[in-house]
Amino acid sequence: MGGEGASPPTVTSIFFGGGTPSLMQPATVAAILDHIASLWPVSPGAEITLEANPGSVEAGRFAGYRTAGVNRVSIGVQSLRDEDLKRLGRIHSVEEAKAAVALAHKTFDRVSFDLIYARPHQTPADWRAELTEALALAGRHLSLYQLTIEPETPFAALYAKGRLAIPAAEAAHDLYEVTQDLTAAAGLPQYEISNHAAPGEQSRHNLTYWRYGTYAGIGPGAHGRLQTPAALLATETERNPEAWLANVEETGHGIAATEAIPSSAQADELLLMGLRLAEGVDLDRLARISGLAPSAARLRKLSDQGLIEQISPATAPASEPGFDEIRACLGPGLTPAGQEKAPRLGRIRATGEGRFILNHLVLELTSGLETALQHQ
Numbered sequence: 001m002g003g004e005g006a007s008p009p010t011v012t013s014i015f016f017g018g019g020t021p022s023l024m025q026p027a028t029v030a031a032i033l034d035h036i037a038s039l040w041p042v043s044p045g046a047e048i049t050l051e052a053n054p055g056s057v058e059a060g061r062f063a064g065y066r067t068a069g070v071n072r073v074s075i076g077v078q079s080l081r082d083e084d085l086k087r088l089g090r091i092h093s094v095e096e097a098k099a100a101v102a103l104a105h106k107t108f109d110r111v112s113f114d115l116i117y118a119r120p121h122q123t124p125a126d127w128r129a130e131l132t133e134a135l136a137l138a139g140r141h142l143s144l145y146q147l148t149i150e151p152e153t154p155f156a157a158l159y160a161k162g163r164l165a166i167p168a169a170e171a172a173h174d175l176y177e178v179t180q181d182l183t184a185a186a187g188l189p190q191y192e193i194s195n196h197a198a199p200g201e202q203s204r205h206n207l208t209y210w211r212y213g214t215y216a217g218i219g220p221g222a223h224g225r226l227q228t229p230a231a232l233l234a235t236e237t238e239r240n241p242e243a244w245l246a247n248v249e250e251t252g253h254g255i256a257a258t259e260a261i262p263s264s265a266q267a268d269e270l271l272l273m274g275l276r277l278a279e280g281v282d283l284d285r286l287a288r289i290s291g292l293a294p295s296a297a298r299l300r301k302l303s304d305q306g307l308i309e310q311i312s313p314a315t316a317p318a319s320e321p322g323f324d325e326i327r328a329c330l331g332p333g334l335t336p337a338g339q340e341k342a343p344r345l346g347r348i349r350a351t352g353e354g355r356f357i358l359n360h361l362v363l364e365l366t367s368g369l370e371t372a373l374q375h376q
Helices: 026-039 059-068 082-087 094-107 124-137 154-160 169-185 204-210 241-251 263-274 283-290 296-304 352-356 358-366
Strands: 011-016 042-052 072-078 110-117 141-146 190-192 195-197 223-227 232-237 255-260 292-294 308-311 323-325 334-336 347-350 369-371
Touching (some): 011 026, 011 204, 059 094, 094 110, 094 124, 110 124, 141 169, 169 190, 204 263, 263 283, 263 292, 283 292, 292 296, 296 308, 296 358, 347 352, 352 358
Parallel strands (some): 011 042, 042 072, 072 110, 110 141
Antiparallel strands (some): 223 232, 232 255, 308 347
């Protein structure tokens, strides 16, 4: 199961996420980690993250997770205002959230928590005060998401009932600017649209997705990207936990669908994921994977509009390593695949303005793809 140059894959990150994995007994986590180690080599420095709901955090359970091998925790705080937690449908309180974060710092070397902003009636002054409070609690990683309404989510149901309202684009942009200013000043600059970290503290789990690496999705409802000699495969497991378990018991796995990803779709996915990152996209890697690159004319247009920055081959950093990942039971693990050659086409990255309207930017780029030979 190799990606670009990686054989055999080595697990360097495992992520237990989605739902409430912090309801698992520590012994269950330990058993899963032991089973992963029986199937693949695991790096001694593997990042092993578990997501936790503040309402399910207990000191003994956290200590048990640490003993089991978890070394990073991500806590779903979402807001430091009780009235907004209720509006978002959360059952924990601010006091419980703060206690969970404090306990995490005492237990784990690496801690992150998330907040949602651009909430109903939230002003820049409100968000500045709340984010300042959050930064005082944070460690070296913080996830800050703008409130969005996705179909078939609890937020969509609340939105349909009129209990959630999304601010206008200009107001949301003002809140985004406050976010960038305060996090940068605190030494946690943006490395991805919604994620901020001190140097070297970025989430490997996140970087694998955004650098368009390969990973195995194992748990209910998990998606994967697996490289085979013939094709890059998209996998999807059974969403219903009971049906997933029945499939595993009957066939040995919970995969419900597998599909080969054509090169044009790979190009679209790589741009969509890579432009979320402050480091941007290596066009040489894009061309190597898909045979495609954005047209020079389209790049000039977007650059003139202030939506992207072009980094020439002479000044571009060496391309990030490829990644192979084992997503084990609700989370991923990744493997460096060896350094790639310095790019010939350079890199592009979205500006702050470009990242704010990322979907539009990606649509512009993907509609202007041409063969890499044409680009040169």
